[in-house]
Amino acid sequence: MxxxxxxxxxxxxxxxHHIKAAKxxxxxxxxxxxxxxxxxxxxxxxxxxxxxxxxxxxxxxxASSNLMKNISYIVTCKLSDNRKILDxxxxxxKKILIEKPVFLNYxxxxxxxxxxxxxxxxxxxxxxxxxxxxxxxxxxxxKTNVICTVPEINKRNISINxxxxxxxxxxxxxxxxxxxISRNSKYINAKLISKNSDINLFFNFNASxxxxxxxxxxxxxxxxxxxxxxxxxxxxxxxxxxxxxxxFPKIIYEQKELNKGIKQGFIGQYEAFKKFVDxxxxxxxxxxxxxxxxxxxxxxxxI
Numbered sequence: 001m002x003x004x005x006x007x008x009x010x011x012x013x014x015x016x017h018h019i020k021a022a023k024x025x026x027x028x029x030x031x032x033x034x035x036x037x038x039x040x041x042x043x044x045x046x047x048x049x050x051x052x053x054x055x056x057x058x059x060x061x062x063a064s065s066n067l068m069k070n071i072s073y074i075v076t077c078k079l080s081d082n083r084k085i086l087d088x089x090x091x092x093x094k095k096i097l098i099e100k101p102v103f104l105n106y107x108x109x110x111x112x113x114x115x116x117x118x119x120x121x122x123x124x125x126x127x128x129x130x131x132x133x134x135x136x137x138x139x140x141x142x143k144t145n146v147i148c149t150v151p152e153i154n155k156r157n158i159s160i161n162x163x164x165x166x167x168x169x170x171x172x173x174x175x176x177x178x179x180x181i182s183r184n185s186k187y188i189n190a191k192l193i194s195k196n197s198d199i200n201l202f203f204n205f206n207a208s209x210x211x212x213x214x215x216x217x218x219x220x221x222x223x224x225x226x227x228x229x230x231x232x233x234x235x236x237x238x239x240x241x242x243x244x245x246x247x248f249p250k251i252i253y254e255q256k257e258l259n260k261g262i263k264q265g266f267i268g269q270y271e272a273f274k275k276f277v278d279x280x281x282x283x284x285x286x287x288x289x290x291x292x293x294x295x296x297x298x299x300x301x302x303i
Contacts, residue, residue, distance in 0.1 A: 002070060003028055003070060004026065004027050004028065004070050004072065004274070004277060005027070005028050005029075005030040005065075005068050005070055005071045005072070006022055006027045006028070006029060006030065006071070006072050006073065006074050006097075007029075007030045007031045007032065007033070007061055007062070007065040007071060007072075007073055007074070008029070008031070008032040008033070008073075008074045008075075008076065009032075009033050009034075009035055009058045009061060009062075009073060009074070009075050009076070009077055009085055009089075010034070010035055010074075010075055010076035010077030010078075010081075010085075010099075011032075011034050011035075011039045011040075011041040011042050011045055011076075011077075012076050012077060012078065012099075014076050014099060014263075015032075015041075015045060015076045016045060016048070016049065017262070017263040017266055018074050018076055018097075018122075018266070019045075019049050019051075020261070020262050020263075020266070021262050021263070021266035021267055021269065021270045022074065022270055024262060024267060024270070025267060025270035025271055025273075025274060026274070027072075027270070027274075029049065029051050030053060030065055030068055030071060031051065031052075031053035031054065031055060031061055031064060031065055032045065032046050032051050032053070032054055032055075032061075033054065033055035033056065033057065033058045033060070033061030034055075034056055034058070034077075035058055035077035035078065035081040035084075035085055036077075036081070037056050037057070039056065042054055042056065058085060058088065059088060062088060062089060062092065066092055066094070071094060072094055072095040072096065072097070072273075072277055073089055073094060073095070073096045073097070074096075074097045074098075075089070075096060075097070075098040075099065076098075076099050079101075079102075079103065079104060082098065082102055082103060083103070083108065086098070086112075086119075090115055090118060093118060094118070095118060095120065095273075095276060095277050096118055096119050096120065097120045097121075097122055097269075097273050098119060098120070098121055098122065099121075099122045100121050100122050100123045100124075100163060100164075100167070100289065101121075101159060101160070101163045101289060101292065101293055101296075102119075102121055102286065102289050102293075103293065104159045104160065104293070105293070105297065105302070106290065106293050106294045106297045106302075106303060109286070109289070109290040109293065112286045112290065113286065113287055113290070115286055116282070116285040116286050116287050117280060117282075117285075119285060119286040120272075120273050120276045120282055120284060120285065121284045121285065121286060121288060121289040122269060122284070123163075123164065123167035123284045123288070123289070123292075124263070124264070124265035124266055124268075124269045125164045125167060125168055125227060125264075125265055126167050126168065126171045126265070126269075126283065126284055127265045127266075127267075127268030127269040127271075127272055128227070128228070128257050128264060128265045128268065129255070129257060129268065130224070130227075130228065130229070130230040130255050130256070130257050131168060131171065131172075132268075133230060133255055134172070134215070134222055134224070134230055135171070135172055137222070137232065137253075138172065138215060138217050138218075138222065139217055139218040140172070140173075140196055141196070142196075142217055142218045143196060143197065143198070144173070144196060144197045144198075144215050144216065144217040145197070145198050145200075145215070145216040145217075146169065146173075146197050146198065146199040146200065146213065146214070146215055146216075147200050147202075147213070147214045147216075148165055148169075148199065148200065148201045148202065148212070148213045148214075149202050149204070149209060149210075149211065149212040149213075150162050150165060150201060150202065150203045150204070150211060151203075151204050151205075151206070151207035151208070151209050151210070151211065152203050152204075152205055153205065153206060154205055154206075155183075155188060155203070155205070155299075155300045155301070156300065158188075158203065158296045158299055158300050159293055159296040159297060159300060162203070162296065163292050163293065163296055164227070165201075165211070165213065165227075166292045166295055166296065167284070167288075167292055168213065168224075168227070169192075169197075169199060169213075170288065170291065170292060171283065172197075173194040173195075173196055173197040173199075174194050174195065174196075175194065175291050176192035176193060176194040176197065176199055176295070177192060177193055177194070178190065178191075178192050178295065178298055178299075179191040179192060179193055181298070181299060181301075183301060185205075186204070186205055187202065187203055187204045187205060188201075188203040188299060188300075189201065189202055189203070190203075190299050192295070201299070203299070210225055210226050211224075211225070211226055211227055212224065212225035212226075213225075213227070219234065220232055220233065220234045220252075221233040221234075221249065227257075228256060228257035228264055229254070229255070229256050229257070230253070230254065230255045230256075231251055231253070231254050232251070232252050232253035232254070233249040233250060233251055233252065234250060234252050235249070235250045236248055236249045236250055237250060272284075
Protein backbone atom coordinates (compact mmCIF):
# COMPACT_ATOMS: atom_id res chain seq x y z
CA MET A 1 0.00 0.00 0.00
CA UNK A 2 1.28 3.47 -0.94
CA UNK A 3 2.26 5.58 2.03
CA UNK A 4 1.07 9.20 1.94
CA UNK A 5 3.09 11.74 3.93
CA UNK A 6 2.13 15.28 4.91
CA UNK A 7 4.03 18.18 6.39
CA UNK A 8 2.17 20.90 8.26
CA UNK A 9 2.93 24.61 8.08
CA UNK A 10 1.21 26.65 10.76
CA UNK A 11 0.39 26.37 14.46
CA UNK A 12 -3.04 28.01 14.65
CA UNK A 13 -5.94 26.72 16.76
CA UNK A 14 -7.20 24.58 13.87
CA UNK A 15 -3.88 22.75 13.35
CA UNK A 16 -4.51 19.89 15.79
CA HIS A 17 -7.91 19.19 14.21
CA HIS A 18 -6.08 18.67 10.92
CA ILE A 19 -3.50 16.40 12.53
CA LYS A 20 -6.19 14.14 14.04
CA ALA A 21 -8.18 13.90 10.80
CA ALA A 22 -5.10 13.37 8.63
CA LYS A 23 -3.90 10.49 10.83
CA UNK A 24 -7.40 8.96 10.95
CA UNK A 25 -7.51 9.04 7.15
CA UNK A 26 -4.19 7.22 6.81
CA UNK A 27 -1.77 10.10 6.24
CA UNK A 28 1.60 9.93 8.00
CA UNK A 29 2.87 13.16 9.57
CA UNK A 30 6.42 13.81 8.38
CA UNK A 31 7.05 17.21 9.98
CA UNK A 32 5.56 20.43 11.29
CA UNK A 33 6.81 24.00 11.05
CA UNK A 34 5.67 27.44 12.02
CA UNK A 35 5.13 30.19 9.47
CA UNK A 36 6.97 32.60 11.79
CA UNK A 37 10.16 32.15 13.80
CA UNK A 38 8.61 33.04 17.16
CA UNK A 39 5.83 30.44 17.34
CA UNK A 40 4.72 29.78 20.93
CA UNK A 41 2.88 26.56 20.15
CA UNK A 42 5.14 24.61 17.78
CA UNK A 43 6.92 22.44 20.36
CA UNK A 44 3.80 21.68 22.38
CA UNK A 45 1.78 20.64 19.30
CA UNK A 46 4.64 18.45 18.07
CA UNK A 47 5.12 16.79 21.47
CA UNK A 48 1.40 16.22 22.01
CA UNK A 49 1.03 14.57 18.59
CA UNK A 50 4.34 12.70 18.56
CA UNK A 51 5.78 14.60 15.57
CA UNK A 52 9.56 14.22 15.62
CA UNK A 53 10.64 16.72 12.96
CA UNK A 54 9.97 20.36 13.79
CA UNK A 55 11.16 23.50 12.02
CA UNK A 56 10.99 27.18 12.91
CA UNK A 57 11.66 28.00 9.25
CA UNK A 58 8.96 26.96 6.79
CA UNK A 59 11.51 27.10 3.96
CA UNK A 60 13.72 24.55 5.74
CA UNK A 61 10.65 22.41 6.41
CA UNK A 62 9.75 22.42 2.70
CA ALA A 63 13.32 21.66 1.65
CA SER A 64 13.46 18.67 4.00
CA SER A 65 9.97 17.41 3.16
CA ASN A 66 10.58 17.46 -0.57
CA LEU A 67 13.12 14.67 -0.12
CA MET A 68 10.12 12.40 0.57
CA LYS A 69 8.55 10.68 -2.42
CA ASN A 70 4.83 11.00 -1.58
CA ILE A 71 4.66 14.30 0.27
CA SER A 72 1.78 16.78 0.45
CA TYR A 73 1.31 19.88 2.57
CA ILE A 74 -1.27 21.18 5.04
CA VAL A 75 -1.25 24.96 5.55
CA THR A 76 -2.95 26.26 8.71
CA CYS A 77 -1.14 29.52 9.35
CA LYS A 78 -2.47 33.06 9.72
CA LEU A 79 -4.26 34.39 6.67
CA SER A 80 -1.68 37.15 6.37
CA ASP A 81 1.05 34.51 5.89
CA ASN A 82 -0.73 32.47 3.21
CA ARG A 83 0.73 34.31 0.20
CA LYS A 84 4.37 33.81 1.17
CA ILE A 85 3.77 30.15 2.08
CA LEU A 86 1.95 29.41 -1.18
CA ASP A 87 4.57 31.25 -3.25
CA UNK A 88 7.24 28.99 -1.77
CA UNK A 89 5.27 25.73 -1.94
CA UNK A 90 4.04 26.15 -5.51
CA UNK A 91 7.62 26.12 -6.79
CA UNK A 92 7.71 22.38 -6.07
CA UNK A 93 4.36 21.36 -7.62
CA LYS A 94 3.18 19.33 -4.62
CA LYS A 95 -0.44 18.94 -3.51
CA ILE A 96 -1.58 21.41 -0.85
CA LEU A 97 -4.52 21.52 1.55
CA ILE A 98 -4.93 25.08 2.81
CA GLU A 99 -7.45 26.38 5.34
CA LYS A 100 -10.30 28.53 4.06
CA PRO A 101 -10.81 31.24 2.93
CA VAL A 102 -7.15 31.50 1.75
CA PHE A 103 -7.40 35.30 1.22
CA LEU A 104 -9.92 37.87 2.44
CA ASN A 105 -9.55 40.08 -0.62
CA TYR A 106 -10.64 38.87 -4.06
CA UNK A 107 -7.69 40.69 -5.68
CA UNK A 108 -5.19 38.48 -3.82
CA UNK A 109 -6.35 35.46 -5.83
CA UNK A 110 -4.85 37.00 -8.98
CA UNK A 111 -2.58 34.51 -10.74
CA UNK A 112 -3.78 31.55 -8.64
CA UNK A 113 -6.26 30.02 -11.12
CA UNK A 114 -3.52 28.08 -12.90
CA UNK A 115 -2.79 26.19 -9.66
CA UNK A 116 -6.20 24.56 -9.31
CA UNK A 117 -4.50 21.19 -9.89
CA UNK A 118 -2.34 21.75 -6.79
CA UNK A 119 -4.50 23.57 -4.23
CA UNK A 120 -7.36 22.04 -2.22
CA UNK A 121 -9.16 24.55 0.03
CA UNK A 122 -10.47 23.33 3.40
CA UNK A 123 -14.14 24.25 3.27
CA UNK A 124 -14.96 21.45 5.70
CA UNK A 125 -18.74 22.02 5.86
CA UNK A 126 -19.05 20.92 2.23
CA UNK A 127 -17.96 17.49 3.47
CA UNK A 128 -20.54 17.16 6.24
CA UNK A 129 -22.62 13.99 6.02
CA UNK A 130 -25.75 16.13 6.37
CA UNK A 131 -24.73 18.09 3.26
CA UNK A 132 -24.20 14.87 1.31
CA UNK A 133 -27.66 13.71 2.43
CA UNK A 134 -29.16 17.08 1.49
CA UNK A 135 -27.65 16.95 -2.00
CA UNK A 136 -28.97 13.41 -2.53
CA UNK A 137 -32.47 14.26 -1.33
CA UNK A 138 -32.91 17.60 -3.12
CA UNK A 139 -34.48 17.36 -6.56
CA UNK A 140 -31.95 19.56 -8.33
CA UNK A 141 -33.98 19.45 -11.54
CA UNK A 142 -36.62 21.49 -9.75
CA LYS A 143 -36.19 25.19 -9.06
CA THR A 144 -35.24 25.71 -5.41
CA ASN A 145 -36.01 28.75 -3.26
CA VAL A 146 -33.26 29.27 -0.67
CA ILE A 147 -33.45 31.52 2.39
CA CYS A 148 -30.33 32.07 4.49
CA THR A 149 -30.41 33.76 7.90
CA VAL A 150 -26.91 34.85 8.83
CA PRO A 151 -26.46 36.58 12.24
CA GLU A 152 -22.95 37.85 11.54
CA ILE A 153 -20.96 40.11 13.89
CA ASN A 154 -20.32 42.75 11.22
CA LYS A 155 -19.91 43.00 7.48
CA ARG A 156 -16.16 42.33 7.56
CA ASN A 157 -16.84 38.94 9.11
CA ILE A 158 -18.76 37.85 6.01
CA SER A 159 -15.52 36.92 4.18
CA ILE A 160 -13.98 35.39 7.33
CA ASN A 161 -16.94 33.32 8.54
CA UNK A 162 -20.03 33.48 6.31
CA UNK A 163 -17.95 32.17 3.42
CA UNK A 164 -18.97 28.72 4.76
CA UNK A 165 -22.58 29.47 3.82
CA UNK A 166 -21.55 30.27 0.26
CA UNK A 167 -19.44 27.11 0.06
CA UNK A 168 -22.59 25.05 0.71
CA UNK A 169 -24.64 27.07 -1.79
CA UNK A 170 -21.98 26.73 -4.50
CA UNK A 171 -21.49 23.03 -3.82
CA UNK A 172 -25.22 22.43 -4.30
CA UNK A 173 -26.12 24.90 -7.06
CA UNK A 174 -22.95 26.02 -8.83
CA UNK A 175 -21.86 29.66 -9.13
CA UNK A 176 -24.73 32.08 -8.37
CA UNK A 177 -24.91 35.65 -9.66
CA UNK A 178 -25.79 38.66 -7.54
CA UNK A 179 -29.08 40.33 -8.51
CA UNK A 180 -29.28 43.07 -5.89
CA ILE A 181 -27.92 44.10 -2.49
CA SER A 182 -29.43 46.36 0.19
CA ARG A 183 -27.16 47.62 2.99
CA ASN A 184 -27.26 49.72 6.13
CA SER A 185 -25.37 49.72 9.42
CA LYS A 186 -27.54 46.99 10.99
CA TYR A 187 -28.13 44.51 8.18
CA ILE A 188 -27.41 43.50 4.59
CA ASN A 189 -29.96 41.77 2.37
CA ALA A 190 -28.80 40.16 -0.85
CA LYS A 191 -30.48 38.21 -3.65
CA LEU A 192 -28.58 35.78 -5.86
CA ILE A 193 -29.71 33.46 -8.64
CA SER A 194 -28.31 30.37 -10.33
CA LYS A 195 -29.73 28.10 -12.99
CA ASN A 196 -31.71 26.07 -10.44
CA SER A 197 -32.09 28.38 -7.45
CA ASP A 198 -33.20 31.74 -6.10
CA ILE A 199 -31.15 32.61 -3.03
CA ASN A 200 -32.08 35.26 -0.46
CA LEU A 201 -29.57 36.12 2.25
CA PHE A 202 -30.31 38.15 5.37
CA PHE A 203 -27.22 39.28 7.30
CA ASN A 204 -28.51 40.64 10.62
CA PHE A 205 -25.56 41.95 12.61
CA ASN A 206 -25.37 40.71 16.20
CA ALA A 207 -28.87 39.20 16.01
CA SER A 208 -29.89 36.73 18.73
CA UNK A 209 -30.53 33.82 16.35
CA UNK A 210 -28.72 30.88 14.83
CA UNK A 211 -27.34 30.37 11.34
CA UNK A 212 -30.07 28.83 9.21
CA UNK A 213 -30.52 27.79 5.59
CA UNK A 214 -33.95 26.75 4.29
CA UNK A 215 -34.48 25.08 0.94
CA UNK A 216 -38.01 25.00 -0.51
CA UNK A 217 -37.86 22.20 -3.04
CA UNK A 218 -40.37 19.78 -4.56
CA UNK A 219 -43.08 20.47 -1.94
CA UNK A 220 -40.65 19.89 0.92
CA UNK A 221 -38.73 22.13 3.28
CA UNK A 222 -35.10 21.20 3.96
CA UNK A 223 -33.68 23.10 6.92
CA UNK A 224 -30.14 23.38 8.25
CA UNK A 225 -30.32 24.95 11.73
CA UNK A 226 -27.70 24.96 13.01
CA UNK A 227 -25.73 23.96 9.91
CA UNK A 228 -24.88 20.68 11.67
CA UNK A 229 -28.52 19.57 11.78
CA UNK A 230 -30.71 18.67 8.78
CA UNK A 231 -34.49 18.53 9.16
CA UNK A 232 -36.89 17.74 6.32
CA UNK A 233 -40.59 18.67 6.44
CA UNK A 234 -43.51 17.76 4.21
CA UNK A 235 -47.10 18.82 4.82
CA UNK A 236 -48.44 19.94 8.19
CA UNK A 237 -50.96 19.04 10.86
CA UNK A 238 -53.61 21.40 12.21
CA UNK A 239 -54.35 21.51 15.93
CA UNK A 240 -57.15 23.51 17.57
CA UNK A 241 -56.03 25.02 20.87
CA UNK A 242 -58.64 27.00 22.77
CA UNK A 243 -60.39 27.93 19.55
CA UNK A 244 -57.18 28.90 17.79
CA UNK A 245 -55.95 26.89 14.80
CA UNK A 246 -52.23 26.19 14.82
CA UNK A 247 -50.24 24.74 11.93
CA PHE A 248 -47.29 22.43 12.62
CA PRO A 249 -45.03 21.25 9.77
CA LYS A 250 -44.62 17.46 9.68
CA ILE A 251 -41.02 16.37 10.07
CA ILE A 252 -40.22 13.34 7.92
CA TYR A 253 -36.44 13.13 8.38
CA GLU A 254 -33.77 14.38 10.78
CA GLN A 255 -30.00 13.94 10.87
CA LYS A 256 -27.26 15.47 13.01
CA GLU A 257 -23.60 15.87 12.16
CA LEU A 258 -21.52 13.94 14.72
CA ASN A 259 -17.88 14.67 15.45
CA LYS A 260 -16.75 11.41 17.16
CA GLY A 261 -13.77 13.23 18.67
CA ILE A 262 -12.78 14.90 15.39
CA LYS A 263 -14.08 18.25 14.11
CA GLN A 264 -17.18 17.84 11.94
CA GLY A 265 -16.50 17.43 8.25
CA PHE A 266 -12.79 16.85 8.68
CA ILE A 267 -12.80 13.10 7.99
CA GLY A 268 -14.82 13.66 4.82
CA GLN A 269 -12.48 16.50 3.93
CA TYR A 270 -9.39 14.32 4.26
CA GLU A 271 -10.97 11.47 2.32
CA ALA A 272 -11.61 14.03 -0.43
CA PHE A 273 -8.03 15.29 -0.15
CA LYS A 274 -6.84 11.71 -0.53
CA LYS A 275 -8.76 11.50 -3.83
CA PHE A 276 -7.13 14.76 -4.86
CA VAL A 277 -3.67 13.40 -4.06
CA ASP A 278 -4.29 10.07 -5.81
CA UNK A 279 -6.66 10.94 -8.66
CA UNK A 280 -6.70 14.75 -9.05
CA UNK A 281 -10.40 14.93 -8.05
CA UNK A 282 -11.07 18.27 -6.36
CA UNK A 283 -14.43 19.95 -5.67
CA UNK A 284 -13.00 22.77 -3.49
CA UNK A 285 -10.10 24.05 -5.55
CA UNK A 286 -8.62 27.56 -5.55
CA UNK A 287 -11.15 28.75 -8.15
CA UNK A 288 -14.01 27.57 -5.91
CA UNK A 289 -12.49 29.66 -3.08
CA UNK A 290 -11.98 32.65 -5.37
CA UNK A 291 -15.65 32.67 -6.46
CA UNK A 292 -16.78 32.54 -2.83
CA UNK A 293 -14.65 35.53 -1.79
CA UNK A 294 -15.75 37.45 -4.88
CA UNK A 295 -19.38 37.13 -3.70
CA UNK A 296 -18.44 37.94 -0.08
CA UNK A 297 -16.49 41.05 -1.06
CA UNK A 298 -19.35 42.24 -3.25
CA UNK A 299 -21.86 41.83 -0.42
CA UNK A 300 -19.53 43.61 2.00
CA UNK A 301 -19.25 46.48 -0.48
CA UNK A 302 -15.52 46.13 -1.13
CA ILE A 303 -15.98 45.61 -4.89
